Amino acid sequence: MEKNGLLRKGKIMNKRMNLIDMHCDTLTRLLEEKKGQNLQNTDCSISIPGMEKAGTLAQFFACFTCLGDYMETDGYEGCYRQALDMIALMEGQLKEFPEALALSRSYGEIMENHSRGKISAILTIEESGILNGKLERLDTLYEKGVRLMTLMWNYENCIGHPNSRDGEIMEKGLKEFGIQAVERMGELGMIVDVSHASDGTFRDILEYAESPVMASHSNCRALCSHPRNLSDDMIRALAEKGGIAGLNFCGAFLGTAKDSKIEEMTAHLLHMIQVGGREFPAIGTDFDGIEEVHMDIPRVDGMEKLWEALKKKGISENQLDLIWSGNALRVLQALG
Numbered sequence: 628m629e630k631n632g633l634l635r636k637g638k639i640m641n642k643r644m645n646l647i648d649m650h651c652d653t654l655t656r657l658l659e660e661k662k663g664q665n666l667q668n669t670d671c672s673i674s675i676p677g678m679e680k681a682g683t684l685a686q687f688f689a690c691f692t693c694l695g696d697y698m699e700t701d702g703y704e705g706c707y708r709q710a711l712d713m714i715a716l717m718e719g720q721l722k723e724f725p726e727a728l729a730l731s732r733s734y735g736e737i738m739e740n741h742s743r744g745k746i747s748a749i750l751t752i753e754e755s756g757i758l759n760g761k762l763e764r765l766d767t768l769y770e771k772g773v774r775l776m777t778l779m780w781n782y783e784n785c786i787g788h789p790n791s792r793d794g795e796i797m798e799k800g801l802k803e804f805g806i807q808a809v810e811r812m813g814e815l816g817m818i819v820d821v822s823h824a825s826d827g828t829f830r831d832i833l834e835y836a837e838s839p840v841m842a843s844h845s846n847c848r849a850l851c852s853h854p855r856n857l858s859d860d861m862i863r864a865l866a867e868k869g870g871i872a873g874l875n876f877c878g879a880f881l882g883t884a885k886d887s888k889i890e891e892m893t894a895h896l897l898h899m900i901q902v903g904g905r906e907f908p909a910i911g912t913d914f915d916g917i918e919e920v921h922m923d924i925p926r927v928d929g930m931e932k933l934w935e936a937l938k939k940k941g942i943s944e945n946q947l948d949l950i951w952s953g954n955a956l957r958v959l960q961a962l963g
């Protein structure tokens with residue numbers, strides 16, 4: 628893409644670089660399990676030194692909260708507080724490492740950060756049940772820099788229904804409030820993320836969303852029959868809307884539970900290209916959100932291995948550029 632051509636004139640010249648990873652759960656780790664660590668000094672899969680080595684252009688940081696943790700207390704209200712804590716944690720990291728990392732709220736800011744040699748951090752919410760029926764919370768989150776909402780996690784929420792092996796739940800879609808939320812996201816300029824949604828919710832999102840839609844971290848159901856993955860029909864419908872999907876490194880969604888294999892990653896990407904076209908696939912690792920026994924690529928600094936494996940499969944450098952960042956940039960640019 629032309630935009631990638633521009634990027635290569637920047638500080639980072641290596642074509643393997645300019646990575647955009649659309650999903651990680653590093654903030655959850657830092658907030659809960661690794662309190663003494665930070666993005667510079669951490670054993671997390673995503674770190675500033677790791678991203679620098681990988682040539683990361685932008686990293687989406689999910690503020691993920693689990694209803695299960697608040698089931699006995701105040702449910703989604705507790706989840707909302709935790710999401711705000713994660714945003715505050717990110718704000719602290721940005722203040723601590725201003726030379727390496729900067730918040731990005733738009734395509735223009737990604738380019739600006741890049742020209743200054745900084746990695747862009749994009750804030751996202753994973754589990755929009757935190758809205759808890761309050762539309763104004765979308766405005767608050769937008770003001771804080773959130774530019775993508777993963778509408779569902781694995782629980783029913785005020786928005787709609789999640790992915791499920793129960794066919795009945797899988798067919799249920801957005802609720803009335805969910806439709807309002809999706810419309811408000813369109814007005815504000817927030818990406819609607821269908822990852823974790825039921826098939827019914829997926830279909831409703833495509834019908835109602837005015838803003839760009841993506842599956843930030845989902846693979847192909849044709850290769851791995853998991854409700855978290857996209858069927859070929861879903862891939863085609865999403866691609867038709869100009870949407871994209873980020874390859875998820877979780878073994879259970881690739882094909883072999885607890886084992887994250889490059890061979891399966893390349894198969895999913897090739898399938899995405901075959902069904903959704905060359906402008907469909909992107910990267911959404913789910914780093915720090917998956918607990919595998921073995922990972923061929925355990926950290927972001929190993930992303931080059933995937934690049935090389937895809938090249939061996941005959942994928943052109945132009946297509947690789949689209950997967951690494953071009954397709955994600957197109958969606959971010961559409962956001963304004």
Ligand SMILES: [Zn+2]
Pocket residue numbers: 753822823844916
């Ligand atoms: Zn997820």
